[in-house]
Amino acid sequence: MKYNFLNRVLFALFFLAVTIPVSGQVAQNPLIHADVPDMAMIRVGDTYYMSSTTMHMSPGVPIMKSKDLVNWQLVSYAYDVLGEVDELTLNNGKSTYGRGSWASSLRFHNGTYYVSTFAQTTGKTHIYTTKDIEKGPWKETSFQPSLHDHTLFFDDDGRIYIIWGGGKLSIAELQPDLSGLKPGTEKVLIENATAPAGPEVGLPAEGSQLFKVNGKYYLFNIAWPKGGMRTVIVHRADKITGPYEGRVALQDKGVAQGGLIDTPRGEWFAYLFRDNGAVGRIPYLVPVTWENGWPVLGEDGKVPETLQLPASKGLLPGIVASDEFTRKKGESALPLVWQWNHNPAHALWSVSQRKGYLRLTTGRTDNDFLAARNTLTQRTIGPESAGSTLLDVSKLKEGDFAGLALLQKKYGLVGVKFENGVKSIVMVNAQTDSAVEAERVPLHQKTVYLKAECDFTDRRDVANFFYSLDGKTWKKIGSSLKMEYTLPHFMGYRFGLFNYATKTPGGYADFDFFHINDRLSGEGITGVK
Structure with missing residues (x-):
């Protein structure tokens, strides 16, 4: 009996040791102290993928990979060049600084990865697809117009939807080949998506990202009330076409714009970002619990400084890296950090x-x-x-x-x-x-x-x-x-x-x-x- 009791105690201590992070060995916010804005994130099995905005840079729409939501590594780009207009090639006195490709949508459906973005520079919505998100190749389909801050969504009935806009949000079905909107399907989804944040509007609700959890649809947006801070707004509906009811989901430190991600263990987080001065817009993770069918973000409405996730190993060499410019046979001419x-x-x-x-x-x-x-x-x-x-x-x-x-x-x-x-x-x-x-x-x-x-x-x-x-x-x-x-x-x-x-x-x-x-x-x- 003594031995059985001792074994149980030892097992309990071992379990605690491997399941409770040691002080100083937990993840910290911000998740990445570097310019990784407008994130979109998916989980495929036990692997997470994230896309982000790099606008005028080429190649564009970086794809990052993680096994723990904390330590990320660049693995791909959706495109080499967005187009060949003067603004993108810095010809004839033109440039695309601050434009290029903006907030992307990232999806995985029936064995195919989808990355979509939009650009004022080309006036188009661009959708890139691949079977292998890390190695490619990528195929591009594009159409007019350029749909602002859109989110792709593949519903259970096989229909493909796209939601876009600022303040007034619209929805339409996409053609099966992604070549454009299905005629006659475009409609206003939410007349005033900013309303939950109050009447004093600075930045109208934008940055749409749509998710389906337990049969309900959850639409994430960002708004910026006058005199306030960046704010997360969530709308919920039983049908993708609405009607939607909305509420403010988070208003702390200006951490906003993003969406939901779950772990294989059933934990939920919101991935968001914060304006952080000259280094850029930096990612945060916020714990999510569920109450009465609504996602509740943060701890008592606040963005925590620490997370019960593995500690970061640093941003080198996954996000940035030194380069000796020596290349072995078969290596890329330039690593992905460039x-x-x-x-x-x-x-x-x-x-x-x-x-x-x-x-x-x-x-x-x-x-x-x-x-x-x-x-x-x-x-x-x-x-x-x-x-x-x-x-x-x-x-x-x-x-x-x-x-x-x-x-x-x-x-x-x-x-x-x-x-x-x-x-x-x-x-x-x-x-x-x-x-x-x-x-x-x-x-x-x-x-x-x-x-x-x-x-x-x-x-x-x-x-x-x-x-x-x-x-x-x-x-x-x-x-x-x-x-x-x-x-x-x-x-x-x-x-x-x-x-x-x-x-x-x-x-x-x-x-x-x-x-x-x-x-x-x-x-x-x-x-x-």
Whole structure:
């Protein structure tokens, strides 16, 4: 009997040890301290997939994968390029900053994955399908018009619906081949979806995401009452076409816009995001319970700081990653963490022309960093992050400017300019909406180390730039950049590697590596070849 009792005690202790997270070993909000807005999420078996918005970047509509809802890894993109219009290729003085593709819808139905998005730039609704969400290939179907913040939905009777709009929400059936709306099926679904948040409307209800749970339909939207904060609104109905009744589901810290996800164990969460200054719009998870057929978000109406989920292992290398630009046979030319600022000119970049280097060659002249093609970017991350590179400028042409940037409308950068036969290290600060050369230092060698450091702690949103001649001793250059999230770009700051010509095309810059760290440091960097 004593032995049986002891065995039971030991088993109970073991059970508690493996089922209750140890203090400090639980997930924290925000879930991802980086720009991952407008999430859509599904679970297929024990695997979660999430799509997000990257607007003017190519490739676009990133797909991330997780086994625990906390640790995510980029696995795919829905498209390489959205289209070939001037706005997307940065031609004829046009750009698609702040536009491109917006909030996506992600679904899995009868063995096929569906990702849909919409774009003011093309004026279309785009639907991408694949049997293998991680490896592709993807097939595109598109139609006019561009349906704002839409949600796809496959109902149990085989019909395919789409809901869209802002304030006044509409619904229609889609053709079976996804080629457009079925004629005669479009109708107003909810005349004023903002109403539950009150009469003082700032941002009308948008960001629709529809779910079906226990036979009922739940439509999630975001609204922003005047003088208030981003607010989650949920409408419920017994039929997909309504009528719908609505209520405010969450109003805390401005955490809003998203939807529902469940775990294989039967737990429920809402995935949402929060405006968080210059780093961008960052994801949160909020526990969900069910009361009287309604999802109840949060703990006593609040977004918790911790979650009973596994702890995050960090955003490196799943969301951002260093790159030595060395490629083994069969590897992709660029890892998924990289995206081009607008559509790239593929003939003008290479990781094979000089082994172990990224080469950016100029193909035209530009007078402004934001107009330049082939800037290669990846996210900054919070609360701190630093990006560094070693740049070979021996093949720049007169008028060329190459280096490391923090990309947003109010950008900052450090690089090498070749002017009047002289190369100089230059820091440019555009926080006043105009590019100001803050400092210039002569460069008498062909290589230089460059670094940008970002401090997003408590929304401090300050960046500083540095250079080194040997990779050991660093010197700050120019002025501090007060980073600001601006709506014309609608995206968190990104590290960017760039090279553009102002006089004669054909020069090139070679980047030896790009290193990203999740902390600030004045120490020297390694990685010299």
